[in-house]
Amino acid sequence: MVNIKDVAAEVGVSAKTVSRVVNGESAVKPQTRKRIEEAIEKLGYVPNQAARLVRTNRSRVLGILTDFVSTTPYSVEIIRGIQDRIAETDHSLLIANTAGDPAMERRIWQTFREHRIDGVFYATMYHRHVAFDFDHPPLPMILVNCSSPDHPELPSVVPDDYEGGYEAARYAIEQGHRAIAYITLNPLILAAELRDAAFRAALSDHHVPPQEKWIRPGIVGEIGKEEVVAFAEALALLGGKAKKKPTAIVCGNDEIALQVLCAALSLGLRIPQDVAIIGYDDFHVISMLVEPKLTTVALPYYEMGRRAGDNMMAVLSGADMISRVEKIPCPLVKRASA
Amino acid sequence: MVNIKDVAAEVGVSAKTVSRVVNGESAVKPQTRKRIEEAIEKLGYVPNQAARLVRTNRSRVLGILTDFVSTTPYSVEIIRGIQDRIAETDHSLLIANTAGDPAMERRIWQTFREHRIDGVFYATMYHRHVAFDFDHPPLPMILVNCSSPDHPELPSVVPDDYEGGYEAARYAIEQGHRAIAYITLNPLILAAELRDAAFRAALSDHHVPPQEKWIRPGIVGEIGKEEVVAFAEALALLGGKAKKKPTAIVCGNDEIALQVLCAALSLGLRIPQDVAIIGYDDFHVISMLVEPKLTTVALPYYEMGRRAGDNMMAVLSGADMISRVEKIPCPLVKRASA
């Protein structure tokens, strides 16, 4: 493999000068620079990052440590966002998946340290709280889609689930609905808590009496092996014998909305005339594919990834972050289902 | 950061001996080994991969180069498979996304070479043919979910779409259907071609007269910005004025099946009594969530990833692969929709 000395020899110049060109330092005569660039091209020289790292102790590699993210449909957008932002810099990315396994997580930290990673993005599938083994993170770290109550000093980027949940309910009310049901996410997740509270607050703020029996669980079971039971709930809500039935159903996420939609359709109900459906996440595979298309609150995963990238760059360049939780807004996307 | 010499000094032994312990070489007295291991633990020594690489020129890092995979719901399973297989070895993984951009692809190859990657998995979102700039790949390479007609020497792992497509049609026939429609994938994709041909072959083999007007496109438009139009097609097929209507619809993939299901349901049809629906991919977000749950052909993405990992290990250990395209079977998953 051709190295920096080969290039230097080809041009008749010292290795250091080639190094300067490769690293874009200024003190090189344009003419020399040109000849070196040509030689690099001609010989197919590719700088050896490892050698550089040995010398400088800065790897220019960032890690992404996720629980299930990169193996989960929608939240991969977080990774896309990080990737796109990092592509603008001279860093590259090492992505690793714990699959929720602590042993795996330790192994990954080890790998990260072996490679002298410059910083780590810690991203989760669901918006939730996380805890860590260490007292102080071994590397600069940005939390994405999660926050750590024990480590308030860690910068984190999260969706504003409360605002989004509020907006969903508000929109239903604005459309004239007064009989609004809510099928919740798995209550174990922070996102569920926030959206839930927001739903109740919105109803209360707009003087719509909440109906406890219309607030039903749509997903149950431990994280990683949850089950979606919204279909049965929706069937009961919309097809039961109760005199008064909801005219709108706000859903904890789009997966729930999909089941609710199946239930409504199979009962012969028209959407949104007979029953309006509002989702959450704007998970395109569902929201853009069902008919009618889903009105839903978009989770700004891509944007969150980008912001996390911004924060990482800030941290690495030594800017002392006013460490804080940054909330990214979740805009309501109006389509046909409500 | 503590290095190998610090450990050596702590134990009162040479750096080389510590190196031997770290690399699991045999010629070390158990007692010495133990003392060194304790010192490593005590000092928190983490070997510097970069320094090792500079010396050995073997990075123990593999790259995954994808078009849209890691940003696409189902095919992430390929990555999971590769990850799980590689986790069993002493390698780590660098994942990069081209997003279909050739400039990005070049940039990534550059990064891979800078890091002296040992090998590359080239994975695509759809099963398709790929072409490369180079005459000879710069690194050991395994194709996943794609094959390259120009480079028959590259080992590749692909799903057996033909067999899966055949199976789907055969199952419909076996269930007694004779009026079977087929809503196709984007014909630009190899998978579409294979499933398509298999559908026709299955009908022909079982003496079911094919109806050209019942073979309709479900997805149109360029790759990366395709549009799913299956809803309208299904509506026409199932709700039109034609006397004879299909009793079963085989779909090019689960996204199409989702739209077909919405169409059937909104026409008041019962599934599978009035119309049976068969998908393809077993994309859980759809197949397990719709009601009735989808009968579909599973795409063995996870398994493909693992097999690709096996192949990579074989190639790296110098086994001269009888270079070939390895087809992984696509089993039919029977659920409620057909």
Added chain:
DNA sequence: GCTAAAAATGTCAACGTTGACATTATGCGG
């Protein structure tokens, strides 16, 4: 055309590790 400052380039050691080879300790048969 001389000088001083600035620009361009060069020299050399060091980063942390491991291969090749050298040396020293240990065990064993007699």
Added chain:
DNA sequence: CCGCATAATGTCAACGTTGACATTTTTAGC
């Protein structure tokens, strides 16, 4: 307890790059 094979450990240079510093070349001002 000697000699020899084998096991255990050590020495040292080299991998490709860049930081600190040194030297040479160019430029600008007069």
